[in-house]
Amino acid sequence: MSDIIAALSIPVIRHAFLGMLIAGGTLSLLGVVIVSLHLTAIRFTLMHIGLLGAAAGMSLGFAPGPGAFTLVLVASVVMGVTGKRFSISASSVMGLFMTGSLAAAFLLLAIAGVPAMDVFGVFAGNILLMTRLDLIFVAVLGAAVITVFAVAYREIELVLLDEELARALGVPVDLVTAGLFVLVGAGVAAALRLVGALLVDAIILLPGIAALRFARGFGSALLLSALFGLIACVGGFFGALVFDLPIGASAAAASTLVLALSVLLSRLKN
Amino acid sequence: MTPGSPEAVIALSGVHAGYGSTRVLHDFSLTVHRGELVGVVGPNGSGKTTLLKVLLGLVEPTGGRVEILGRTISGGRETGRRTRRMNGSLRRRLARRERARVRRTIGYLPQLQAPPALPITVDEAVLLGRWGRYSWLRRPDSEDRRIAAECVEMVGMAELARRDLKTLSGGQRQRTSLARALARRPEMLLMDEPTTYLDKSAKADLMVRIIDLHELLGITTIMVTHEEVPGRDFDRVLRMEEGYLL
Numbered sequence: 034m035s036d037i038i039a040a041l042s043i044p045v046i047r048h049a050f051l052g053m054l055i056a057g058g059t060l061s062l063l064g065v066v067i068v069s070l071h072l073t074a075i076r077f078t079l080m081h082i083g084l085l086g087a088a089a090g091m092s093l094g095f096a097p098g099p100g101a102f103t104l105v106l107v108a109s110v111v112m113g114v115t116g117k118r119f120s121i122s123a124s125s126v127m128g129l130f131m132t133g134s135l136a137a138a139f140l141l142l143a144i145a146g147v148p149a150m151d152v153f154g155v156f157a158g159n160i161l162l163m164t165r166l167d168l169i170f171v172a173v174l175g176a177a178v179i180t181v182f183a184v185a186y187r188e189i190e191l192v193l194l195d196e197e198l199a200r201a202l203g204v205p206v207d208l209v210t211a212g213l214f215v216l217v218g219a220g221v222a223a224a225l226r227l228v229g230a231l232l233v234d235a236i237i238l239l240p241g242i243a244a245l246r247f248a249r250g251f252g253s254a255l256l257l258s259a260l261f262g263l264i265a266c267v268g269g270f271f272g273a274l275v276f277d278l279p280i281g282a283s284a285a286a287a288s289t290l291v292l293a294l295s296v297l298l299s300r301l302k303n
Numbered sequence: 304m305t306p307g308s309p310e311a312v313i314a315l316s317g318v319h320a321g322y323g324s325t326r327v328l329h330d331f332s333l334t335v336h337r338g339e340l341v342g343v344v345g346p347n348g349s350g351k352t353t354l355l356k357v358l359l360g361l362v363e364p365t366g367g368r369v370e371i372l373g374r375t376i377s378g379g380r381e382t383g384r385r386t387r388r389m390n391g392s393l394r395r396r397l398a399r400r401e402r403a404r405v406r407r408t409i410g411y412l413p414q415l416q417a418p419p420a421l422p423i424t425v426d427e428a429v430l431l432g433r434w435g436r437y438s439w440l441r442r443p444d445s446e447d448r449r450i451a452a453e454c455v456e457m458v459g460m461a462e463l464a465r466r467d468l469k470t471l472s473g474g475q476r477q478r479t480s481l482a483r484a485l486a487r488r489p490e491m492l493l494m495d496e497p498t499t500y501l502d503k504s505a506k507a508d509l510m511v512r513i514i515d516l517h518e519l520l521g522i523t524t525i526m527v528t529h530e531e532v533p534g535r536d537f538d539r540v541l542r543m544e545e546g547y548l549l
Contacts, residue, residue, distance in 0.1 A: 069420045201411040
């Protein structure tokens with residue numbers, strides 16, 4: 034116990050802990066949106082865009098992480114807006130971005146003469162490289178997620194339930210959907226920094242999927258998602274400290290365990 | 304009775320509407336009076352859903368005039384000096400406001416949807432029909448909940464009020480949707496193929512409930528469907544084909 038307290042007094046570890054705590058309790062709410070709006074392909078798309086960002090960053094002489102982070106954030110805003118303006122489906126937008134970003138990434142790498150393997154570091158992530166600025170971003174994003182869900186709770190519920198009905202009732206569906214899209218993208222960008230592209234699902238998607246197995250309504254889905262997210266992130270963090278494991282992988286393992294247990298328990302319940 | 308007179312709840316005259324370059328409704332005129340139950344029957348692609356979208360203000364007509372409950376939501380003639388001076392964006396903003404006001408008076412029953420991925424109980428789903436009375440900054444209060452519970456009872460779903468929609472049959476989900484439409488305390492009900500995808504007994508049950516509730520509440524109702532409706536229970540049954548009223 035004293036070892037853990039001592040570890041938390043180190044700024045890098047403390048930043049990592051706070052990052053996981055905030056992300057687990059807030060970004061996990063976005064999983065409910067991703068599942069309900071059938072946006073599960075989004076993290077795959079954003080992963081490819083992260084690769085392009087990393088390639089662009091390295092071509093300009095920077096580290097791959099910030100490039101990936103910035104481009105994923107920009108792409109989510111563009112996706113949210115273009116999906117509405119051109120009236121094309123989210124899956125078409127995702128397909129367009131996925132193929133385009135991969136092509137651009139490999140072209141950039143070839144032109145700049147950057148070894149392709151160096152870019153793939155963005156997939157693993159490293160939470161211990163998290164800066165104070167990164168932490169502030171995660172905290173602001175977490176606050177934004179909570180605020181949006183608190184202010185537009187019923188509107189989001191209606192859109193997730195039935196877009197056509199929401200439109201007929203007068204809910205500004207395009208605005209709500211675009212806003213959710215941007216939040217999901219920003220969440221993925223933050224999770225990318227925390228656990229790397231390959232483990233984004235651990236923070237964002239898996240707690241939401243587990244929550245929807247037990248929830249009786251939108252409110253309980255959000256609360257359970259936050260709870261499962263916290264268990265996965267905080268449990269994974271302390272597990273990593275105790276067993277000397279990588280934090281991202283440990284959180285992803287904890288998240289997978291939470292989902293596996295939820296599947297088992299819901300099967301037993303039914 | 305002339306279109307636009309107080310007794311006419313809906314008055315469409317010479318309406319043209321569609322999507323992009325595809326025109327779906329052609330020179331469409333229709334007047335519906337307060338308390339009428341009107342069936343609009345036609346094959347798929349005849350423009351029935353577009354008609355409802357025009358009434359809901361979701362599709363902007365390219366021509367003609369749409370008046371609902373005495374409010375012009377599209378194609379109003381600018382007569383006064385003030386309105387003539389209005390620029391296009393102000394006129395559009397006013398029309399948008401009128402459409403939003405009208406929408407608050409409409410209950411909408413869509414065709415049967417697939418069960419939602421999101422868990423939601425019957426009473427909560429019905430409460431969502433009150434949206435517009437409450438919104439971003441005003442949450443549903445006890446009055447909203449009382450009205451929602453009353454509507455759940457009205458469609459015979461009280462015993463299933465705490466059940467998740469996913470666990471219900473198609474007929475029960477449509478009865479929930481009907482309760483949600485009624486929860487708005489609407490002056491007008493619009494129903495888009497409400498019995499499609501239901502089995503024979505659920506179709507008959509829903510139709511009887513709609514007719515009984517219309518008799519009880521007297522809400523002006525338009526039901527569009529590609530199936531035949533019991534003509535004797537409707538005030539009028541109109542036929543549509545290729546965007547024209549026959």
